[in-house]
Amino acid sequence: MSGYLHHLRVCNTHDPADYQSWSIGGAEVGLVPHAIADKLPECGFSRSGNGLALPPGSFEELSEKLAEASEVLRDTGLAAKARGEFYPVLTRPDAEPLAIIDRGAATEFGIVNKGFHLNGIVRRVDGTFMWIARRAKDKSTFPGKLDNMVAGGQPAGISAFDNLLKECAEEAGIPAEIAATARPTGIVSYRMASSAGLRRHVMYIYDLELDPDFVPQAVDGEVESFELLPIGEVMRIVETEPDAFKYNCNLAIIDFLIRHGFIAPDHPDYFELASGLRRPVD
């Protein structure tokens, strides 16, 4: 198996038998491990067929019920601590949110989770270069791993564009007028088992072409440093160092490499790589 394909396999591992579906007003919203499913009837959920259900309600009512349920899960060690940042609760990635839920419980409730990854690109006469971030060593998740130049979850209550500008400024010191030139280029999606629950991610991918003299600055402390690497070196790391990047950054980079012809149709896994980047999340 090629090193590229390994990353797609890692992000697409889950056994449907390990999860039960939960729904709001008949529409599936999430997938929870059995241990969590067993707890939810204490939290306002009812049993419904092979899964669990919340009755329809207003945005506020549903958000309140999910906050209470998250609290119960945290008290019994089944959910991570609250992050104070809220994710929309969606029936499909393109749908309007039905409620919000704390980011710290998103994987536990197995909701569809949106975010963006931005490839920071420099084109010089001597080739294509990519800005790579190294995550701070004291970050709670994936400390010290390599990362895309900028990436962030899509919280509720802020547009995708404003969230992109905000994260570009906070994580890399990119001025709004430069960040606004980032080009949306499609999605990468996957569904991945974790110890907490099920990660169902849709990553919106952006390319940002930067002047050779622009240098990013770590502003909010989430990034330790930035390095501008030749694309060939980025490829070598992704292909031969499976643990160097935070897991899903590898997918964002493989997508970039395919879109720009650095991985070409003569690669023996070309079809499998290209199809593997957009796996179902439902």
Add this chain to the structure above:
Amino acid sequence: MSGYLHHLRVCNTHDPADYQSWSIGGAEVGLVPHAIADKLPECGFSRSGNGLALPPGSFEELSEKLAEASEVLRDTGLAAKARGEFYPVLTRPDAEPLAIIDRGAATEFGIVNKGFHLNGIVRRVDGTFMWIARRAKDKSTFPGKLDNMVAGGQPAGISAFDNLLKECAEEAGIPAEIAATARPTGIVSYRMASSAGLRRHVMYIYDLELDPDFVPQAVDGEVESFELLPIGEVMRIVETEPDAFKYNCNLAIIDFLIRHGFIAPDHPDYFELASGLRRPVD
């Protein structure tokens, strides 16, 4: 439903109950309608579970058997006339071919079928333009419809790169040194019922940036004319004129629009469009 989504639905219509699988040496190769399945036991296929099977054989033996079977189907009106051009017979898009089969029987045997579509792009100070071909009125398939600048099936016995150069020269008079700068950008895949059988297509998509003063020439008579259209006009046609382009060209263009940010994440069907371009073919 948006006009874009319509094209994805059109290319992804099939009822699995209408087909039976056939295999070589235990590996699934194709899907055939029941009328064809009923005929195949007369042509060296055996019944195997719910499908049909050919025993393993050499490349030549298998190609010979498929040629004979195609002849029987043609004689009974179940297959189109032979085209004299041969497609590889594959278990998966990335696999080595087990045999060849006449292009005229590819849909009838429901094999995975590879080809390429090339977006001819001109960037000018007044915006992005795309070269659009109009198919000749006497072409046997989709006469008079709009098409990508260059497109072609991937025959057996010629590399993808040489096939691209050949079709660029024959269909649009593009010199090899210009065609060779085309950039591979990924795939579009779909599985579509047709009156003949099942189309299982993988389209390898290329972008070719052309000088503003380059003008393509219809060489081999397959194209009636070329026109350079502003990208906004191409979008209008794809979105509002469902029958203007040959069906799968719409998908190649939607893929281009997403990769280059002309269709952006604020489109209400963004996720569905992006995921819908890479549907399973098996």
